[in-house]
Amino acid sequence: MKVIVASFQCESNSKAKLHPQKHDFEYFQGEDIFKKLVVKDVFEKNGFEVVPSIYAVALPSATVERETYEYYAEQILQTVRENPDAAGVYIFFHGSMEVEEIGSGELYLLKKIRGIVSEKCLIALSLDAHANITDELCSYADIISGFKTVPHIDQVECQLRSANALCYCLKNGVKPHAYMVRVPFLLKNDTLQTAYEPLKGLIEETLALEKREDIFTANLFLGHCWIDAPNTSASTVVCALEKQTAERVAKDLANKLWATRRSYRFLCEAELPEECVKRAIEGKERRIFITDSGDNTTAGAEGDTTGILRLFLAANPNKKTCVAGITDYELVNALWNTKDGGQVRVESLNADGVIKSHGEILGWTKEIIGRSLTVSFGNVDAVFTEYRSAFIEKGNFDKANVDLLGYEIVVVKLGYLFTELKPYADRELFALSDGASCVELARLNLKRIVRPMFPLDEFDWEA
Numbered sequence: 001m002k003v004i005v006a007s008f009q010c011e012s013n014s015k016a017k018l019h020p021q022k023h024d025f026e027y028f029q030g031e032d033i034f035k036k037l038v039v040k041d042v043f044e045k046n047g048f049e050v051v052p053s054i055y056a057v058a059l060p061s062a063t064v065e066r067e068t069y070e071y072y073a074e075q076i077l078q079t080v081r082e083n084p085d086a087a088g089v090y091i092f093f094h095g096s097m098e099v100e101e102i103g104s105g106e107l108y109l110l111k112k113i114r115g116i117v118s119e120k121c122l123i124a125l126s127l128d129a130h131a132n133i134t135d136e137l138c139s140y141a142d143i144i145s146g147f148k149t150v151p152h153i154d155q156v157e158c159q160l161r162s163a164n165a166l167c168y169c170l171k172n173g174v175k176p177h178a179y180m181v182r183v184p185f186l187l188k189n190d191t192l193q194t195a196y197e198p199l200k201g202l203i204e205e206t207l208a209l210e211k212r213e214d215i216f217t218a219n220l221f222l223g224h225c226w227i228d229a230p231n232t233s234a235s236t237v238v239c240a241l242e243k244q245t246a247e248r249v250a251k252d253l254a255n256k257l258w259a260t261r262r263s264y265r266f267l268c269e270a271e272l273p274e275e276c277v278k279r280a281i282e283g284k285e286r287r288i289f290i291t292d293s294g295d296n297t298t299a300g301a302e303g304d305t306t307g308i309l310r311l312f313l314a315a316n317p318n319k320k321t322c323v324a325g326i327t328d329y330e331l332v333n334a335l336w337n338t339k340d341g342g343q344v345r346v347e348s349l350n351a352d353g354v355i356k357s358h359g360e361i362l363g364w365t366k367e368i369i370g371r372s373l374t375v376s377f378g379n380v381d382a383v384f385t386e387y388r389s390a391f392i393e394k395g396n397f398d399k400a401n402v403d404l405l406g407y408e409i410v411v412v413k414l415g416y417l418f419t420e421l422k423p424y425a426d427r428e429l430f431a432l433s434d435g436a437s438c439v440e441l442a443r444l445n446l447k448r449i450v451r452p453m454f455p456l457d458e459f460d461w462e463a
Ligand SMILES: [Zn+2]
Pocket: 128, 129, 130, 152
């Protein structure tokens, strides 16, 4: 029996401007997809013939344009057309890919696949915990498994859970039932972290449920507030042997998740940018990080805003400060040929600076994706990158030729600070800045989401 394996992921952001292009996707085809996916062994050990399709994964970006979407979707469909007798299909999606003119990229592809494979074919998915589940998803997918960690560290376990469940069902002739309940809340993504209560306890409950013989997966999806679409919200999805079980357990989890809606808080100081800059300058800690959450490149924003940099330039701090990862192609290009130590004028900032260092951008996949240029304005160094970047670890600073350890204040374009940077941060300030990844739901002005929606609306709800 054959199982087709593929992955196609890009988390969308309706407010962002940069649509992912074909070359923005990290791409593998055939056997090479298993450099990235871990499910091959599971299927082979269970006696299945594995048919690899493609792996195409891009950083969070603006919505996907139809042509780009179809370029990759068509390759997956081609594999399915060549193997219409497949017993199973496994796909690792994100779950929040919004395609222009199409809507949910995941749902659209699943509908097409269902039109090709046999009625008996089982489809299993792995999804990000921030997937915005469509109402129809469970009509097209049999097994759905989401990450249980935010920040995400269990991508491997999530793949294995779906793959193992798919093997079990195919070998035992079981047709599982997936049931989804939309939980009408949409909270600040960065306040929802699974290492802390109340999510910690709820996740443990899903793990206990999955130990039951009659439940394959039990999932909490927390939603992702940066897409203006009808499927944007939290949800629960349960896959079980019996439809009634899936429904009952999904509703029970939904009610429990709903009950926690007022419990989520930022786990660090979260303030407007002006206050963060003030606190960072006055702070006594050895090194203070500020995350520019409204321009969070890992949430699809461009990383091109200079609001916090301008605040520091105006404040002229007596601390060594680094603002890292400002996207500005024109600036890098125009000043690139000036040697280190050379004086430059940056008109866009109305400031004179000195070139501090030339460097490279370490990309998401640890490859070099372009050039960076660091300009010093007194005590404030600004690292400009010709393409969008995410400074998530010390390696990004190293490649940019700036010494992270030499700074007392560091600004990065993230939401919560990535685990890899935490050891360098004696204090963390979350700047509630405006931008494509602004965390204030009311300021996002979402028009297409289902209402009522907490916290925009106050209402009673029960699954
Ligand atoms: Zn996520």
